[in-house]
Amino acid sequence: MVSKERISKKRTASFKGEVSKKVKVQKAESPSVSSAEEPDLSSQVDSDEASSEDELDVSSDEETQDKNVESASDADSSEDELDDSSADAAAEESSRSSDNDSENEDTESVSADPNKLSTKEQHLQQKKLLNERKLQRKAGIEVHQIKKLWEKLRVKNPPLPKEERTALCDQVWDLSKNVIKDLVLKHDASRVVQTLVKYSDRPRRDNIVKQLKGSYFKLATSAYGKYLLIKLLHYGSKESRALILKELHGKLRKLMGHREGAYVVEDLFVLYATAKQRQEMIREFWGAEYAVFQDLGAGKTVVEVAAENTEKRKQIAQNLMETITAAVEKGSAGFQLLHAVMKEYIQIFEGEEVREMIALLTEPFAELVHTPEGYEVACTLIAKANAKERKQILKTLKGHATELINNEYGNIVLIVLFMTVDDTVLVSKVFSSEYQVRVHELVVAKFSRRPFIYLLNGLDSHYFSPIVKTELLKYEALSAETSKKSQELRREQILSGFAPIFFDAVIKHPFEILEESLGSQFVGELLLNPIESDKREDALNTVIESFKGPVSDDHLIRKPFSGRFLRSLIQGGRWNNKEKRIDKVDNVGLGETFALTFVDEVFTDDRILQQWVNSEGSFAVVALYEALKPLTKEEETAKAFVKSLKACKFDEEVKGAKLLKSLLK
Template identity: 55%
Template sequence: MAPVVKKNNKRPLKSESKKAAPAPAAKKARISVDSSDEDELDDVASQHIDGDASSDASSDDDELDDIVSSDDEAEKDAEEQEGSDAEEEKEDGEEKPAGGNSDNHTEQRKLLKERKMQRKAGTEVQHIKSLWEKLRVKNPPLPKQLREKYSNEIWDLAKDCICDLVMKHDASRVIQTLLKYSTKERREQIVDSLKGKFYILATSAYGKYLLVKLLHYGSKKSRQTIIDELHGCLRKLMRHREGAYVVEDLYVLYATHEQRQQMIREFWGAEYAVFRDTHSGLTLEDVCATSIEKKTIIARNLLGTITASVEKGSTGFQILHAAMRELVKIANEKEISELIELLHEEFAELVHTPEGADVACTLIAKANAKERKSIIKTLKDHSEKLIKNEHGNLVFITALMCVDDTVLMFKSFGPSAKEHLQEFIVDKYGRRPWIYILLGLDGKYFAPNVKKELSRYKAMSELTSKKPDLQRRHELLNKFAPMYLSTISKYYAEILSENLGSQFISEVLLNDELYEQLSEKDTKSFEQVIDRIVIAFKGDISDEHHPIHRPFSTRLLKALIQGGKWNNKERKLEPLQKVKGLGAVFAQRFYDEIIDSSNLLEWINTSDSSFTIVALYETLEGKEEGDQFLNDLDEVKDKVDINSEENKNNKGAHLLLKLLN
C-alpha cells in the first residue's frame, strides 16, 4: 500500500534530505505566437513555471492557488531535485542512479509515480505524455501520417479530461502541441470542450499559454467565442497579473476592428458591458453628446481602470493606450492633470504605439508649463529611440510646436542630437523633427494625414502656449542650426551617400531663415559646408563610385548651382534672398575647381553629369562669372556627337546642344 501523502504546502517527501534551491523570478513578457517560425511556447512556459514556483499573490484577482494543487507543487519539487523529469516519464519506468543519493532518488520516483497513478485519469495522463514526447519531435520531422496518428490517439485519451489537463504545467503543453498539429475541425472541438473555462485559463499561470494558442490557431468563429465569453471581465482581467497579458495579445494580434471597439467600449462602464448589443457601433462622442452625466461617469470609469492598470505595471500595453485615448477625448482640465501626474514618470511607455503617441501628443498640447517640464524631463532620457520611432517622432515634433521654453528643449535634447544627428537626418522618421525646425509643416515632407494630426495638436495648444509659432521655431532654429552645420561638415561623405542625407543638406543650405539666424562664426561654418561639398565631387567621373553617378547628388548640385528652390506648383525657380555663396558664385567655383576645360567634354558626354553642365549654362549665361565656362563650351560643342552610341540616350547632351543652338 502506497504511503499517504498529505495535501498541504509543505514538502510531502519525508525521505528528502535537502531542499531544492528556490527558482529565480522570471521577467514577464507579452505572450505571443510567431507564425513564421512554428516554435511552441514550451520554453516560455517553463520559465514562467520556475518564476511562479513561489507565488507572491500580489493580485486581488489571483486564482492561482485554486488552480494549481499542492500535488503539482510536490511534483515540481521532486523533479527539480532530480534534475530532470525525462526518465520518470518513460513508460518502462527505467531509473538512472544519481550518485550517493540513488536510494533516496529511487524511493522518490516510486512515491511520485504512485501518486500520479492515484490521481484522476492518472494512467491516461501518463500515456498522453508519452505520446506527446513522440508528437513534438522536430528533428527529424515526423511524417504527416504519423503526426495524425499520435494526434488522434492523444485526443481520444484527452477529450474526456481536457478541463483537468489544461490547468497543469506539463499537461497544458500537451494540448498546445495538439492544437498546433490538429485539423480545423479538431481545433473547433477543443474550443467547444473548453467553453466556460476561458476566464480561468486567462488567469492561470499555465492555462494562459493555451488560451493564446487557441487564439493563434483558432478560426474567426472560435476567436469570437472567446471574446464573447471574456466580455464583461476585461476590466477585471486588466487588473490581473496574468490576465492582462492575454487581453493585450487578444487586442493587438487577434481582434478585428469591430472586436477592438467592442473591447474598448467595455472600459466605459458596466452599462456598456452588459448591454453590448444596444450600444454596438456607438462612438464615445455620440454617447457623451447626449448627456453630460454619462460623460462624467465614463471619464471616471476610464480613469479608474487606467490608474489600476498603471499601478500594476501595464503602462506599455496598447489596449491601455486605446483606453487613454478615449479618456483624453472627453477629459476636462482636472482629469488631464490627473492623467499627466499618473503617467509623467512613465511617459516614454506611450510613444511606441499609434494610440499611445496620440495620447502623449494630446497631453503635451493641453499641459501647462510645469506639467510640460516634467514630461520633457522623462522623455529626454529616451531621446534617441523617441526621435527614430515611427510614432515617437510625432510626439517630439508636438513638443517642439507647443513648448514655449525653447532653452529647456535645447538643453534636454541638444546633447543627444549632437551625438546622433548624422543618424537622424538619414532616417525616414528621425529626420522629421529637424525638417520641421527648418521648414515647418512643409507638405513636401509631411503627408496630409500626418500634417492634419500635427495641426490638430497645435490648435489644442493655443490655450496653453503663448509664443507665436514662427517665433518659437526661429528660436529653435537659432539653437540647432550651428549643430546642423557642424554635423554636415564632419560627416559630409556619409551623409552625401544617402538620398535623405543629400536632401537634408539641400534644405539646410537653401534656407534664408537659417542663414539669417547664423552668427559670424556660424557663417564661416556655412561656407565650410559648401567647401566640403565641392571637395566631395573631385575625382574621375569614369569611376563608377564617383558621387555624380547618384541621381540625388545631381539634384543637390543643380539646386546649389541655381541658387534657389523650384516651385513645382507655379513652375518657376524661387531664388534665395539672403544666402551667400550659392547660385552663380557656386557655379563658377564648381566649374573652376572640379570640371574646367580639360574635363568639360567628358562631363557632357556622360549621361549622369550632362545635366549638371546644363544647370551651369542656365545659371552662368550672360553673367560675368560665366565668361570662362561659356568660352570653353564654345570650343567643345562641335565635338559633342549626339548621334554616337554613348550619347544616344544622353538627354542632357541633347538638351545642352538645343539650348546652345
C-alpha cells in the same frame, strides 16, 4: 593539603571518564575510524584533561593558594603526585581498552541493520512514490502515455515527416480528447495541448475550443493556461475567436488588473480582434452597464454618449480613470488596449481631470509614444499641459530621445513638442545633445528625419501628408491656451540651437548622408535655409569636395538623386510648381557663387567634364551652363567652362547630353 590534592585528582579522573564516553560515541557514529587513529584521540583527551585541570585550578582561589604552597614543598610530596599520576594513566589505559571492545560491537550492529537505506536508494524510493501519486490523479494514466508521445512529436531537429507527425497527433488526440479540461491547467500537459493545436486541422481545433467553453477566464488567469489560450487565438478560426471573446466579455476590466490576464487581453485586442470587436472591448471600460449589455452605446462615440447627460459623462470619466490608474500603478502603462482606454478618456476629460491625468502619466510618458492610440494621448497631454508640466515631460523623455525620434509615432510627438513648448532653449538643450553624435544616421531614416525637416522647412507639403499635417495643426490649436509664442518664432529659435549639429554632420559625414536620397534632400533643405551659421561655408566646400574625381561606378553623381540635389544648389532656390519658377534664396552662397566654385574645383580636367556630360550628371551640367552663360563676359572661369563644353562629344542617347547639345547650338 593532601585532601585538596585528592579532590583535584578525583575531578580529573571524572573528566577523563566523560571524555572517554564522548570518544566512544563518536567512534560508534563513525565506524570507518580505525584503531590506528586511537593515539590521536588519546592525545586529545590528555590535552582536554590539561585544559580542564587549568580551568579547575583557576576557578578556585583555595586551589590556587595550595599550588603556591606546593611549589615550596619538599621532593617527597612531588614524588607522591607523580605516583598518583602514573596510577591514573594506568586506569585510563584500561578504560580505553574496554571502550574499543564496545566500539567494535556497535559497528557490527550498525552494519547488520537491514532497514538502513543509502541516500541514492532513498531518492529512488521518493521518485517512485511521486510517480505513483501522479498516476493516481485524475487522467494520470492518460497524461503519462500522452507525454511519451509528445516527446516524439515536439522534436524539431531533424523535423518529423508530415505523415509521422500526423500519426502521432492522432494518437495523442485519441488519448486526450475526453480529458482536455484536465490537461490544460497543468504546466507539462498544457504544452501537449498547445502542440496539438499547432499541428491539428481546423475541425480538431474547433473541437478543442468547444470542449474548453466555460473555462476561458480560468485559462486567461492561469500561469500555464494563458499560453494555450493565446495558441487558440493564433491558430483558431474567426468563429473560435468570436466565441472566446464573447465568453470573456464583461470580465475585461478584471483581466486588465490581473498579472497573467492582462497579456491575454492585450494580444486579443492588438492581434486578433476586428475593428468592431475592438470597439466593443473598449466600450466595456465605460462602466458596468456597458459590460453587461453589449449593445448599449453601440454605434456611438464616447463623446456622443457623454454629451447626452452630464452625470453620465462624469460616471464614464470616473470608470475610465479608475482603470487607467490601476493599470499604471501595476506597471501596465505600455499596453495598447490601455492606450485605447486613455484615448477615450482624453476626449471627455475637463478642468482638474486634465491636471490629474498629466500628473499620473508624466513618469511613464515614454511608454505612450509607440502605439497609434498612445501617441495621440501623448500629443494631447503635451498640448494641454502648462509650462511646468511640459518641463517635467521633457525631463522624462530625455533618456528616450533616440527611441522617440526613430519611432513611427514617436517622431510626431517630438514635432508636437517643437510646436508647443515655449521654452525653446530647454528643448534645444535636451534633444540636440542627445542627437549630436548620430545626426548623420537620423537624417537618412524615414521617420527620424521628419522632425528635422519640420525645423528647416515647417509643415512642407513635400514631406508631410495632408492627414499628418491636419493632425499636427489640431494639436497646435489645442495648445493655444497654454502657449504664448508664435509658431514661426518658436521654430526658428529651436532651429538656431540645432543648426550647428546639422552642419557638423554634413562636414564630418558627407558620404554617409549624400549617398542616400533622404540624406541629399535634408542637405538641400539645410543649405537652402537662410539661417546664419559660421559653418555654412565649410559645409558647402565639403559638398563640392564629395563630387571631385573621375566618374567611377561608385561616384556620387551616379546616384539618380544627386543631379536634382546639385541643380537646386546651382539654381539657388526651390522650384515653385504652382508659379513655374524658382524661388531663390539670397546670401547663402548658392546660385552663381556655388556654380563658379564647383566648376573651378570639380572640372579640373576636360576628361572629367566629358564624363559628366554623358552620364547621370548631364542635367547638373545643363544647370551649370544656364547659370554661368550670362557671366562669360565677366568671369574667366565661366568663359573657360563654356569653351570646354563646346569641345565635348555628346551621346544623344543621354537625355541631358542631347539637351545640352541643343542649347549650345
